[in-house]
Amino acid sequence: MAKRVVDVLVPVAVDQAYSYRMPDGLEASPGDLVTVPLGTRKATGVVWGEGSARPGLDNRLKDIAAKLDIPPLKDELRKFIDWVSGYTLNPRGTVLRMAMRMGEKLGPERGRVGVRLGSTPPKRVTAARTRVLAIFADGLTRTKSEAASEAGVSTGVIDGLIDDGALETVVLPPEPLAGIPDPDYLAPDFTPDQRAAADAMRETVAKGGYSATLIDGVTGSGKTEVYFEAVAENIRRKRQTLILMPEIALTAQFLSRFAERFGVQAAEWHSQLSPRRRARTWSAVAENEVPVIVGARSALFLPYADLGLIVIDEEHDPAYKQEEGAHYHARDMAVVRASIAQIPIILSSATPSVESEVNARRGRYKRLHLPERFGGQSLPSIEAIDLTKEGPPRGRFISPRLAEAVKIALERGEQALLFLNRRGFAPLTLCRACGFRLHCPDCDAWLVDHRFKKKLVCHHCGFSTPYPKECPQCHATESFMPVGPGVERLQQEAAVLFPGKRIMVLSSDLADTVEKLRKELDDIAQGRVDIVIGTQLVAKGHHFPKLNLVGVVDADLGLGNGDPRAAERTFQLLHQVVGRAGREAGRGHGFLQTHQPEHPVMRALIVGDREAFYSSEIVLREAASYPPFGRLASLVISAANRHAAEGYARQLASAAPRHDDVRVLGPAEAPVAVVRGRHRFRLLVKSPRAFDLSGYLRQWLSGGPKARGSIKLDVDIDPQSFF
Ligand code: ADP
Numbered sequence: 001m002a003k004r005v006v007d008v009l010v011p012v013a014v015d016q017a018y019s020y021r022m023p024d025g026l027e028a029s030p031g032d033l034v035t036v037p038l039g040t041r042k043a044t045g046v047v048w049g050e051g052s053a054r055p056g057l058d059n060r061l062k063d064i065a066a067k068l069d070i071p072p073l074k075d076e077l078r079k080f081i082d083w084v085s086g087y088t089l090n091p092r093g094t095v096l097r098m099a100m101r102m103g104e105k106l107g108p109e110r111g112r113v114g115v116r117l118g119s120t121p122p123k124r125v126t127a128a129r130t131r132v133l134a135i136f137a138d139g140l141t142r143t144k145s146e147a148a149s150e151a152g153v154s155t156g157v158i159d160g161l162i163d164d165g166a167l168e169t170v171v172l173p174p175e176p177l178a179g180i181p182d183p184d185y186l187a188p189d190f191t192p193d194q195r196a197a198a199d200a201m202r203e204t205v206a207k208g209g210y211s212a213t214l215i216d217g218v219t220g221s222g223k224t225e226v227y228f229e230a231v232a233e234n235i236r237r238k239r240q241t242l243i244l245m246p247e248i249a250l251t252a253q254f255l256s257r258f259a260e261r262f263g264v265q266a267a268e269w270h271s272q273l274s275p276r277r278r279a280r281t282w283s284a285v286a287e288n289e290v291p292v293i294v295g296a297r298s299a300l301f302l303p304y305a306d307l308g309l310i311v312i313d314e315e316h317d318p319a320y321k322q323e324e325g326a327h328y329h330a331r332d333m334a335v336v337r338a339s340i341a342q343i344p345i346i347l348s349s350a351t352p353s354v355e356s357e358v359n360a361r362r363g364r365y366k367r368l369h370l371p372e373r374f375g376g377q378s379l380p381s382i383e384a385i386d387l388t389k390e391g392p393p394r395g396r397f398i399s400p401r402l403a404e405a406v407k408i409a410l411e412r413g414e415q416a417l418l419f420l421n422r423r424g425f426a427p428l429t430l431c432r433a434c435g436f437r438l439h440c441p442d443c444d445a446w447l448v449d450h451r452f453k454k455k456l457v458c459h460h461c462g463f464s465t466p467y468p469k470e471c472p473q474c475h476a477t478e479s480f481m482p483v484g485p486g487v488e489r490l491q492q493e494a495a496v497l498f499p500g501k502r503i504m505v506l507s508s509d510l511a512d513t514v515e516k517l518r519k520e521l522d523d524i525a526q527g528r529v530d531i532v533i534g535t536q537l538v539a540k541g542h543h544f545p546k547l548n549l550v551g552v553v554d555a556d557l558g559l560g561n562g563d564p565r566a567a568e569r570t571f572q573l574l575h576q577v578v579g580r581a582g583r584e585a586g587r588g589h590g591f592l593q594t595h596q597p598e599h600p601v602m603r604a605l606i607v608g609d610r611e612a613f614y615s616s617e618i619v620l621r622e623a624a625s626y627p628p629f630g631r632l633a634s635l636v637i638s639a640a641n642r643h644a645a646e647g648y649a650r651q652l653a654s655a656a657p658r659h660d661d662v663r664v665l666g667p668a669e670a671p672v673a674v675v676r677g678r679h680r681f682r683l684l685v686k687s688p689r690a691f692d693l694s695g696y697l698r699q700w701l702s703g704g705p706k707a708r709g710s711i712k713l714d715v716d717i718d719p720q721s722f723f
């Protein structure tokens with residue numbers, strides 16, 4: 001009798017599931033994780049469905065090697081993976097890989113090894129050994145590494161003492177991942193507005209089924225407290241909750257808030273978890289041992305045993321779009337996951353994405369509105385500083401009026417934030433003698449001076465080099481001159497303007513580890529810093545009680561870069577960064593240094609007329625058939641030389657199937673024409689909203705010329721980045 005054949009999808013970059021034979025004595029159903037031979041190695045894959053019977057061929061199929069003792073991937077997750085792959089055009093195996101980032105250490109976690117005082121004295125006594133024994137004198141058990149770092153010795157010293165019998169080892173139970181949250185641990189007394197929203201949330205969750213709700217409330221209005229009620233209800237129903245955050249840096253403050261509200265920690269999921277923790281969290285999520293996950297976008301692909309609610313915090317945040325490797329938008333895909341799983345999803349923001357705003361206006365999302373800050377604090381008042389009239393002196397970036405305002409804030413014992421979304425010291429360095437500009441050898445980009453790290457860095461490819469001793473062109477020495485500001489240069493200026501003040505510069509390149517960043521954010525929150533100078537890293541979500549003044553050093557920075565979302569992004573970012581001010585004292589003030597105080601974005605911020613901004617932005621998008629009124633896809637072609645890239649881009653464009661609804665724009669050289677030595681061209685594809693653009697592209701690309709040799713084609717559906 002012919003053996004059963006099943007299709008197994010493996011987490012590699014192919015679309016297709018491969019057929020395998022089921023050996024005697026093994027039973028595996030769709031969703032089960034199995035080990036299969038793949039080429040010369042073994043891979044862990046997932047049974048995706050029954051195999052197609054192929055008479056005569058089955059003898060050549062290989063056998064499944066083993067079935068893993070892990071809960072199967074649910075139907076729901078497999079459907080989601082198929083959907084994401086179909087929509088984004090990422091191969092199914094690539095999407096599956098995102099669901100299988102559990103590391104190699106699956107299965108029950110090995111017990112951790114602890115160390116405590118033994119019964120024999122050490123054979124040899126050294127200063128280091130004495131220190132170790134002294135800390136163990138309290139009779140407590142520690143892990144080796146805890147003990148080593150506490151005593152300031154290497155783990156070798158601990159091992160030596162174990163060998164001597166002076167210390168002994170014990171097996172500790174695995175660290176608990178997360179306790180059971182208590183939905184009623186510490187619920188706040190809500191204001192009437194909050195109450196109404198919280199009740200609506202609770203009912204939505206109690207009712208179950210798919211629905212999307214936009215919590216639209218000004219910064220500090222209590223959106224988090226309100227959606228915690230939805231989480232509480234989901235906990236009561238004993239179902240799992242996923243809370244997505246745009247950035248890991250945000251999760252620390254959030255986790256402690258969660259603990260205050262629910263009495264226990266939530267489990268975390270992000271790229272910086274240790275491999276062991278990752279494996280353990282992955283299985284615990286699958287075993288339904290984790291009630292709440294707080295995570296970055298990849299948490300969307302975890303194998304939840306019983307997901308009952310998804311929350312997207314700061315839903316408008318561009319960080320939800322993954323740009324490396326597989327392109328996908330975690331917010332949009334989360335809505336899809338909720339609809340496949342038939343569960344509610346909550347999107348929260350003070351400045352919703354135009355997409356979500358349109359969905360709310362059209363009734364596709366339910367809107368819960370929180371128009372006021374909690375505690376009656378007024379929102380920050382905002383004014384423009386017109387750089388064409390009252391700018392700073394040449395070579396400086398903080399205008400006299402802004403400097404004066406900072407001084408006054410500091411005199412009152414408050415904090416000030418100077419915001420500039422630019423890392424490093426200066427975006428451009430040129431030779432004063434000959435005008436030569438330092439640029440990346442591999443990209444069409446200037447090298448950015450990072451003085452704190454004493455190097456020049458390319459922000460596109462990461463290339464870095466020490467400062468050259470002389471100009472590569474005219475060999476002049478001491479002739480380099482910075483042009484334009486970065487946060488590090490602002491620090492220099494602030495140190496002169498505000499002597500003796502404690503200044504902290506925060507930007508992603510300086511925050512080496514999440515721990516360090518968390519500590520720095522905590523220093524600000526505790527008031528151990530007077531002036532914060534930061535990039536968008538400080539704009540988001542944080543609660544800094546003593547911060548009342550925000551100065552935006554270059555409000556025009558994000559405008560006019562050819563991105564259809566430039567106005568929206570600038571509005572959201574500036575609104576959010578200014579919203580850091582006055583969260584506790586309620587007299588926040590924001591300054592926008594700008595060359596165009598009459599720009600609609602600046603006007604909307606200054607008069608506080610958000611609705612007007614959205615309405616005009618929506619009209620513009622609709623007129624241009626930009627998202628969400630039309631669909632966009634971007635095809636970036638890159639190759640080792642310009643000719644090859646352009647040639648292939650032209651061939652590809654001419655192979656596009658003709659369709660009345662579709663416009664193929666380009667090929668045009670990409671705005672950043674060379675990255676990592678690769679020349680880039682792009683095609684932009686536009687279609688009406690109701691059109692199946694993914695299907696169209698699939699047809700086009702399967703019939704079109706194949707990218708060969710050095711040529712690479714990168715497909716991005718719903719592109720957010722246009723560089
Ligand atoms: P948002 O998420 O809208 O920015 P938060 O939920 O973070 O607002 O609330 C802002 C601050 O006000 C937080 O410190 C929060 O704990 C506090 N807060 C909000 N609502 C209440 C309430 N009803 N009772 C007590 N504190 C509240």
Ligand code: ZN
Pocket residue numbers: 440441442443444445458459460461462463675676
């Ligand atoms: Zn570069």
